[in-house]
Amino acid sequence: TCVLLENNQAQCLCTPVFRGLTCNQFSYVPCGDATCHGTQGHCVANSCICKTGFAGPRCDSTDFCATFPCLNGGTCVRTNEEPYGGCSCPAEFSGPTCSNDPCSPSPCLNGGYCVRKADNQFYCQCRNRNKGVYCEQVECFPSDATVDVLNIGKVPLSSLQIGSQVRIINEEDQVSYSPIIAFLHRELDGQALYKRVRTRSSTIELSSRHLINQRKDGFVWAETLNKGDEIRVLLSTHANETQWEEVVEITDVHKQGLMAPLTEQGTIVVNNVHASCYALVKSHKVAHFALAPYRLYHRLFGQLSDTDLMTKPILSYASTLLHFFKNLPIAKDLIF
Incomplete structure (x- = not known):
């Protein structure tokens, strides 16, 4: 609320969760033995309960599981330490959000089919008589010969x-x-x-x-x-x-x-x-x-x-x- 003072100056009276000359800075409110972010959580029974999308003991951090969805069948597990969450990936995938796919793009040549394995590994299932790790060995001439x-x-x-x-x-x-x-x-x-x-x-x-x-x-x-x-x-x-x-x-x-x-x-x-x-x-x-x-x-x-x-x-x-x-x-x- 803006209040006009006697010297014709104005002053902002902030609600408990904001501070600053124009009330544009977040404030922390007391919550038991600690404090809680004024807009991203609320204090219940001396504990800071975070709103959706936020995490941490004071609700001043981003909720990993709400912000970074796990891909390729991964499951997000919340933790009590930053970044307050992480993805548990299937054996074939890796990365913070399980986005690392050894078969994308496929490393297999000559029409070989990429098969995912554990520990982010792969093998190429080759067509016809092609051989090699990447099906790179063929038994032919190029078409412009x-x-x-x-x-x-x-x-x-x-x-x-x-x-x-x-x-x-x-x-x-x-x-x-x-x-x-x-x-x-x-x-x-x-x-x-x-x-x-x-x-x-x-x-x-x-x-x-x-x-x-x-x-x-x-x-x-x-x-x-x-x-x-x-x-x-x-x-x-x-x-x-x-x-x-x-x-x-x-x-x-x-x-x-x-x-x-x-x-x-x-x-x-x-x-x-x-x-x-x-x-x-x-x-x-x-x-x-x-x-x-x-x-x-x-x-x-x-x-x-x-x-x-x-x-x-x-x-x-x-x-x-x-x-x-x-x-x-x-x-x-x-x-x-």
Whole structure:
């Protein structure tokens, strides 16, 4: 209340819970042996009872549980010490309000599904044959890699069709053509981590455990290549000459698309570099032998239906065969 004094001055008479020249400061009122915030609590039986949203022995602190709701199924537990509350989080989440989610954003690559574990940990449930902590290991080429198609020329793998005759290098080291009889993996939109292997004249990008022709040891996983190793490259798309070229650079790159075309001969020339059609399996010859029944079927009855070949990311036969091989005693020497 404003009161006019004798000297024509004004003075504010504050209610018990406010103070200051204009009554704009909160006051504490006596409450037993202590005091209680005048507007945020009230004294009942010598105890300060806080209004909703406030906490503390004098009701002058914020109520944690009312101000910071717990997320992801967390439960708020009030305490007698600042901040007068805290979140009890499910095992998969952490943080003051249980907002730390190890799967948001998902760290899993190539369509892998992130599964939450205790102690804010996670693991990636990988699709198809992808492997690695983050499903980063794939067995393919990117979709913009190119092959030479008979009577057409350079074609990106994203546009390659079943039945196309593509340039290969056969077992006699002769350049020829072989038909595409299947796709072991065909995913145009996926993202994957690839090894970029560069020579003086050519560059190829392929998954780390895809087989590539190395001069000393034959077909080896791309991840085992070193600078100075020699790989076979095609000198020109207009000639059938090849040569061994030294690897001058190896880097990791993320690219779009996961493409694994299968030729009848089992090899393919991608970006002018000689590679196997196979991955995961350490031996090109073992992989090629294992798919002999499928090649025989193809010769006798033609290709499988478009649905089987083009829409399923992995040929069911190859997937079943890989699962069978993993249970053999010699698997550790042949398969990842």
